[in-house]
Amino acid sequence: MKSLNRFMMLVSAVTLAAVSLRAAESPFLYGIHDHDPDPSEFLNHIKSGTGGTGGWVTATVAVGANTNDFSGANFTALSNAGHTIICRINYGYYPDGTIPIAAKYDDFATRCKNFVANSSGCNLWLIGNELNLAAEWPFDAGNSRFNYVSPSDYANCFRKCYNAIRAIRPNDKILPQATAPWGGPYGSGTQNISGTDYPHDAQPLSWVQYENQMLTAITNTGPVDGIALHIGSRGYTYADIHSTSTFGSLGLYSSFYVYKDWIDFGIPPALYSLPLYVTECNGLYYWKGGGPPGEDLTKKYVAGWMQEIFAEFNRHNQSAATNGRPIFRCVNFYRWCSFCDGWNIDGASNTNKAQILADLDASVAQLYRWPTNVTSTNPPPAPTGLTATVGNGSVSLNWNSGGFANSFKVKRATATGGPYSVIASNLTTTSYVNTSFTPNATYFYRVSAVNANGESADSNTASATPTNGLPDVIVTAISWTAAHIGPGTNVVFRATVKNQGAAATPAGVTLGVGFLVDGVQYSWSGGYSSALAAGSSVTLTADGGPSVNYWTATAGAHTVTANVDDINRFAEGNEANNVLDSNIVVYVSGYALNTGGNAVGNFAADNFWSGSTNVFSVATAIDTNGVAFAAPQLVYQTERWSNFSYTLPNLMPGRAYTVRLHFAEISPSVTTTNDRRFHVSINGSQVLTNFDIFAAAGAKFRGVTRSFTANADGSGQITVALTRGASNEAKLSGIEIIPPAPSIASWSVGGGTFTLNWLSYPGKIYRVQFKSDLNAASWSNLAGDVTGTGAMVSKPDSLLQAARFYRILVVN
Incomplete structure (x- = not known):
């Protein structure tokens, strides 16, 4: 199928809203790394300060590549508390690697799919971790070394995992690994496994080069849903956060400003619209001091560091909301776990825990949110x-x-x-x-x-310098005959075709157009075979089809597709732009339903109901004498009862209709007033309260109607709901949805003509009548009835010297 260009053409336009099943993400920046052991102590500080809104959690799991392993993880305790989980799925840990060797990519993708399918409470998934570091590469037993995982290697693995997860969780987000800041370039070396040193390859790229090449390789093969980053400062002071020191010839920040380098050099500008997730953040040194090995052992957490980190991210976000830079959604501090490694915030070994939590409280009090109303105040940057x-x-x-x-x-x-x-x-x-x-x-x-x-x-x-020219045909417009379309109308489509290429279409070769409705072909144009010169246009009308050259309209919203050169009869410079779509809505003129029964007269068989399946009928004659707008007697002899509703679609959105309800008391359980009383609502507004059919009709087996005016909602629906009231069950025998009587909206005089204007409804036939004397016994018809279009319609009459009085009738 050739690619689609979207085009809206009015019979009436329909706007469709995309629906996502993904859970809403926390609107605040605050988060923690580790789901196990339970980080609720940290998270409760966030909930307390935000009025009960949850924070963020980075969870890490190692799943292997066993395709027969269907185990998952349950994050619902955290998600039900309102927290947003980002689950990092690793193949394993050192020395197995956070993704496997290339031979196992397919199995790892299958295992990721199985893990996600059997996990709950999480909709964001992260694949692997920090593969710009040799320590995260998988040990390859086949050649007894740690092989370099290049950006393209990782992109290959990621795409397999992405596609596998999306196949079973189409609304989830899948993120690529976070690259380690300040990691690379470096030469080859060794890593130790159980006392034995094994070689590892060189890694030739800086951290931002690795990130950029990885994201570019990923987006060359498909989409990505967000970007995970690791960001830290080299120390816990204000000066450490805002240091402008750089790494020598690399010219890259050796401070918290690494976040600026990620954006300026790591993330391709084409991806700036994607959300950023900081899944690890700290000050390089242990929060408690004393490490990590090889670093200054006197460095430790300093009061206020966390507050300034959040403030800096917020300052960036507020600026990014108007200048086109990417926005951070979370900052998850590494880490909570008291026994996992030296960076623990929790645990007796961290004497700074109370200060850290106090700084968290002060930060949360600022209620830093990531911007949702991102609006540019300037022209965009140059592509x-x-x-x-x-x-x-x-x-x-x-x-x-x-x-x-x-x-x-x-x-x-x-x-x-x-x-x-x-x-x-x-x-x-x-x-x-x-x-x-x-x-x-x-x-x-x-x-x-x-x-x-x-x-x-x-x-x-x-x-x-192009070397040859070819035709390039496109559809610029779709139209149709049958000026007024309703259910059952035969619609013949037309397409305006332009050759925007550098050469004429070949003479003697059919320039065909296929016409589809909702993806099904109904007709085509196949009678034009003249050469269409470059720059010229022609309108082609359907002249054939699988059976006929038209589509018989059905009620509802439909997509009409015109596909020029639909079976590729000649070569084009662009084969991907032959399709144009147009939307058409076919409205019904109204409804008449025999609720609980079959079709009778102009009343259709029961349809469009939900709720109770209970129906009942009798053969007893129903008295309809004196009943306004009485239905056929058989309508009153049937009923649907208990709690139920009718949702009537394909009406004109926002337009007023008459809703007429038909009742008769036919139940053996009702013999007098108050035996049955129930409620009726239309579009959520109650219109009858404890309605008593027996009392309203004055007797059993006697018809009664009630009429109301209601507007169709934005989707073109009117919903009538019946529910039990003070006694017995709700019931209904018939329902009608009818356009109201026409009302003259305006009139005009000019050029010897008097013109009436009124709002019409589709499918209705209007007849204008006149009298010169209101006391005359009869009305005369103006020649020619008017078919309703759903819009304003008009009827002219020649001006005479005598006065005339007009009225408008609906004749169907």
Whole structure:
């Protein structure tokens, strides 16, 4: 199937909301590393300070690669308390590696899938950890060494795991590993296993180079849902946080400002819209002091460090909300566990625990939230990385977005200095295929980004010399005949086709268009075989199909698809832009349902109900004398009873309708007033309270109606619900949803014509009548009835010298 371009065309438009089953993430930044042992003591400080809102937890598990292992983890104790869990899935720990050797990538992906499928309380998954460090590489018994895990190696493993997890948890987020700050480059060396040294490869990249190459390799094969980072300072003082010292020739921060390097150099700008998750954060040294080995043993936690860390992240986030930089959603401190390693916050060995928790309380009191209403106050930054690649009859352009771009413009010139002309605008992706050019001419391209605040500067310049021209046909519009569409209308589609390529379509070859509704082909156009010159357009009408050349309309919202050159009869410069979609909504004119019974007269069989399945019927004659708008007698002889509701769809959203309910008391259990009393609500508003059919009708086996005005909701639905009241059960015999009587909205006089205007409903036929004397016995018809469209309709009449009085009838 060729790629889809989206286009909205009015019969009536439908807006669909995407639905996610993913649990909401904590809106605050505060979090802790370790789910086991239970970190609730730390997390309760967060809940207390935020008024009961949870924090974040980094959980780490090692799952192996046994494809027959279906065990999972239960995080519900933490998630039910309102906390958001990020579970890091490792293959193992040293010396097994946080991901396995390449031969086990497929098995590891399957094991990750099985683990996630059998886990609860978590929707964010992290694959592996810090593989820019040799200590995290898997020991390869086949060659007795620790092999370098390159960014592309990791990307290969990640994509397999991502796809496997998404197959069973399509709404979950899967994040790539966090790279270790200040790790690399370094040479080859050895690592010890049980007293024996084994060689490890060199790692040639700095931490930001590794991160950038890893993310680039990952996004070359598919999506990624967020970015995990490890961030720390080299010490616990204010000066350690804000130090601008760097690592020699690398020019990278050796302080907490490593977070700036991650963003500036590690994360490709095209990914700036992704959320950032700090899954580990500390001050390098043990919180309690005395380590780690090889570092200054006098360094330890200093009061206020945690408060300034949160404040710095918040300052960044507030700026990022308007300048297109990525936003941090959590800061999870490493770590809680009192016995896992020396960085424990919990435990008697950490005499600074009370101060750390006091600083946590002070930080939480600031209620630092990650921004959700991210709005740019400036034009977007210029796109980066523009490339131009010559293809068969095309030049393919690709670039990176700097963030906060709503759309892009592609500009072209025949000289590097310009002038540049816009050849494409309102693009919402970071790629474009140019198919209109003169072969063997050199073209220069630039791209700019646009948002509500203006246009960016141009990107870098890329050039290309296309060698051959081909046609490139696209659908620019979809239309149809049958001006007024209702259920049962035969609809014939048309497509306007443009050749935007560099050569004409081949003469004598059919330029076909297939027409589909909701993915099913109903018709096609196959009668045009003339050459369509480059730059020219033609409108093609369906003239055939699997059985007929039309679609018989059904009620509801539908997607109409036109696919030009649908069976690839000739080569094009771009084969991925032949499809256009248009939305069409077919509204019903109303409803008449025999509730609890079969079709009778203009009343359809029971439908659109939910709740009680109880129905009842009698053969006893029903008295309908004097009943306003009485239904056929058979309607009153049936009923649905108990608690139930009817949801009637495909009405015009927001429009008023008459809801007419039909009742008759036919139950053997009801013999007098007060034997049955129940409630009725329409769209949630109660319209009848303890309604007593017997009392309203005056007798048993006598019909009675009640009418109300209700507006269809935003989805075009009216819901009628019946529930038990003071006695017995609710019941209903029939229901009608009817457009109200027409009301003249306005009138005008001009050019010797008097014109009436009124709001119409689809499928209704309106007849305008007049009298010159209100006392006359009859009305006369104006010639020609008017079919309702769902919008305002008009009827003109020639002006005469005598007065005229008008009325409008609905005749169906």
